[in-house]
Amino acid sequence: MRTKSxxxxxxxxxxxxxxxxxWYNNRRLHGELRHIPPAEQEALHAMTRPITAILETG
Structure with a gap:
C-alpha cells in the first residue's frame, strides 16, 4: 500500500x-481470525460449509 500524501x-x-x-478486506492480518487475512478466512469458511441446493419442482 502506498503512503503518498x-x-x-x-x-x-x-x-x-x-x-x-x-488492503483492509484482503491482506491485513486480523487478530480475531488467527492472524490470517479476512478474505482467506472467508474462503476457508466457505470450504467447510455443506453445499445446499434449492430444488424447484414444477
Missing part, C-alpha cells in the same frame, strides 16, 4: 481509498 487531486484520493479498502 498530500493528494494532488481527487483521483489520487480515490486511488488511495481503493488501495486501503483492498
Amino acid at each position: 498530500p493528494w494532488r487531486s481527487l483521483d489520487d484520493l480515490e486511488m488511495a481509498t481503493v488501495e486501503y479498502i483492498d
Whole structure:
C-alpha cells in the first residue's frame, strides 16, 4: 500500500481509498481470525460449509 500524501487531486484520493479498502478486506492480518487475512478466512469458511441446493419442482 502506498503512503503518498498530500493528494494532488481527487483521483489520487480515490486511488488511495481503493488501495486501503483492498488492503483492509484482503491482506491485513486480523487478530480475531488467527492472524490470517479476512478474505482467506472467508474462503476457508466457505470450504467447510455443506453445499445446499434449492430444488424447484414444477
